Amino acid sequence: MRGEPLSLRSTLTGVRPLVLLAAALVAWELCARSALWSPIIFPSLVRIFTEFGLLVARSDRLMEAWHSLYRALAGFGLAAVVGVTLGMLMGRSNLIAGLLDPLFSGTYPVPKIALFPIFIFVFGIGSLSKVILIFLECLYPIVINTYHGARSVNRVLVWSALNMGASRGQILRKIVVPATAPFIFAGFRVALPVAMIVVIITEMVSSADGLGYLVMYSLSSLKTDRMLAAVIVIALLGLLLDGLLVLLRNRLVFWEKLETYYT
Amino acid sequence: MEILRYLAKGTLVVLVLVLWQLLWLLGLPEYVLGPLEILKHFAAELVSGELLPHIWASLVRSLPGFAIGTLLGISFGLLAGVARAFDQMLSPLIFLTYPVPKIVMLPIFMLWFGIGDLSKIMIIALACFYPTFINAYYGAKATPTILVWSGLNMGARRWDIFRKVVVPSALPLIFAGIRVSLALSFIVMFATEMINAPTGLGHLIRVAEGGLRFDLMYVSLLAIAILGYLSDALLRLTRGRVLAWQEQAA
Numbered sequence: 246m247r248g249e250p251l252s253l254r255s256t257l258t259g260v261r262p263l264v265l266l267a268a269a270l271v272a273w274e275l276c277a278r279s280a281l282w283s284p285i286i287f288p289s290l291v292r293i294f295t296e297f298g299l300l301v302a303r304s305d306r307l308m309e310a311w312h313s314l315y316r317a318l319a320g321f322g323l324a325a326v327v328g329v330t331l332g333m334l335m336g337r338s339n340l341i342a343g344l345l346d347p348l349f350s351g352t353y354p355v356p357k358i359a360l361f362p363i364f365i366f367v368f369g370i371g372s373l374s375k376v377i378l379i380f381l382e383c384l385y386p387i388v389i390n391t392y393h394g395a396r397s398v399n400r401v402l403v404w405s406a407l408n409m410g411a412s413r414g415q416i417l418r419k420i421v422v423p424a425t426a427p428f429i430f431a432g433f434r435v436a437l438p439v440a441m442i443v444v445i446i447t448e449m450v451s452s453a454d455g456l457g458y459l460v461m462y463s464l465s466s467l468k469t470d471r472m473l474a475a476v477i478v479i480a481l482l483g484l485l486l487d488g489l490l491v492l493l494r495n496r497l498v499f500w501e502k503l504e505t506y507y508t
Numbered sequence: 509m510e511i512l513r514y515l516a517k518g519t520l521v522v523l524v525l526v527l528w529q530l531l532w533l534l535g536l537p538e539y540v541l542g543p544l545e546i547l548k549h550f551a552a553e554l555v556s557g558e559l560l561p562h563i564w565a566s567l568v569r570s571l572p573g574f575a576i577g578t579l580l581g582i583s584f585g586l587l588a589g590v591a592r593a594f595d596q597m598l599s600p601l602i603f604l605t606y607p608v609p610k611i612v613m614l615p616i617f618m619l620w621f622g623i624g625d626l627s628k629i630m631i632i633a634l635a636c637f638y639p640t641f642i643n644a645y646y647g648a649k650a651t652p653t654i655l656v657w658s659g660l661n662m663g664a665r666r667w668d669i670f671r672k673v674v675v676p677s678a679l680p681l682i683f684a685g686i687r688v689s690l691a692l693s694f695i696v697m698f699a700t701e702m703i704n705a706p707t708g709l710g711h712l713i714r715v716a717e718g719g720l721r722f723d724l725m726y727v728s729l730l731a732i733a734i735l736g737y738l739s740d741a742l743l744r745l746t747r748g749r750v751l752a753w754q755e756q757a758a
Contacts, residue, residue: 262600264597265598265601266601285619344519345520347518347521348524351521351737352733353691354736355736356736358698358702359729361702362717362725367539438606438608438609441607441609445612446699446702449699450703472615472616475612476612476613479609479612484604486607
């Protein structure tokens with residue numbers, strides 16, 4: 246296909262992914278210009294992008310993004326460390342799996358977000374209660390994926406290593422960790438968007454800073470163009486973090502390429 | 509070892525509950541209630557009839573949203589999995605917006621659809637759409653080509669192949685997607701109710717928080733936990749029935 250001169254068919258295929266996006270943007274701008282709705286309901290793209298520029302250029306607005314980012318990453322990082330450790334332990338020891346598995350699978354379908362009001366009382370209304378809630382929500386996918394990964398390590402590999410006189414530490418480092426790595430990253434990839442969701446929700450519910458707060462504050466001041474600009478920043482942040490994670494994963498787990506739609 | 513494992517199962521859960529109750533008897537801050545106290549308050553609220561309208565209001569929001577989102581997600585995902593033109597048009601947009609937290613659309617939906625139930629149902633549907641779309645998409649894509657060829661060879665029409673080969677082979681992944689969506693629907697429902705709603709469990713917990721009614725906070729927490737747990741159990745039961753032909757439905 247690629248070598249051919251530009252035929253109508255190949256151009257069509259190349260352009261197709263953009264069709265829907267372009268149509269949505271045009272429809273939006275038409276709604277904004279049609280004067281059928283108030284500009285508060287459909288602010289024009291120009292105004293949204295002006296606000297977006299202001300958001301990125303002004304340091305105090307950029308701080309809001311930083312507040313959200315460090316909360317999400319702190320909770321996610323904590324969950325990554327604890328989750329991988331717990332998952333590994335559960336995968337390698339039947340006793341620990343027997344103890345912890347009922348606890349995790351029993352509370353898995355329970356929405357942890359409901360604990361937030363109680364966390365506010367226990368950990369205060371600052372960042373700590375949010376970070377702990379993000380930690381808790383991220384812990385589940387990471388533990389469950391790591392656990393399944395560590396359990397499905399090929400036994401033949403472990404046996405051959407034992408046969409060749411490898412110590413427990415060597416087996417863990419050279420066989421179990423590399424074999425589990427793809428599962429761990431699969432868990433991370435589920436957990437990272439969850440961290441973003443929870444940080445935005447908690448900031449919308451109770452906060453005085455962060456992007457979630459900025460969205461709600463702009464909405465109550467009827468500055469919908471600023472609100473949509475904040476939404477765009479949140480979306481870009483989510484995309485960026487996921488992209489970075491995929492990059493890191495493909496570096497570390499280089500023997501198994503992850504297929505993504507966008508790179 | 510097997511006996512040990514059997515004994516270990518559930519021990520920690522019981523241990524945590526007992527320790528919690530003992531600690532509470534010894535004296536915990538007033539915002540932490542013991543498990544037995546929570547159960548007592550829960551039963552009382554259930555009998556007094558104060559809790560049921562809130563549970564109902566929450567379900568009326570989460571279930572339609574879940575149904576709309578998963579149905580659209582499954583049908584679009586399957587379609588994108590089999591029709592290339594559709595795939596090329598829709599999938600990049602879906603995969604691009606997948607890591608974006610969908611809850612940020614709530615304020616916009618509130619502007620468009622009002623602050624009533626409609627905006628909440630729409631946002632729940634949006635959140636539920638993504639996991640089912642992606643799972644149905646990959647499920648349809650991963651249909652073994654041999655099966656499709658044999659079907660074609662035996663003279664099956666396209667529609668028959670879709671119905672009898674593609675859909676059944678995508679079903680296990682579709683159920684995995686539905687399970688994620690179900691959990692998401694409760695999270696988003698609770699979040700939207702905490703942000704603004706005149707009824708529902710999320711609203712109840714906010715009111716309780718404002719009035720320092722810790723008993724009521726734990727009651728609504730327990731109610732949402734039970735709802736999440738029950739619906740998940742129901743889903744697993746359905747999957748066991750539907751996927752009975754699959755060897756490991758666990």
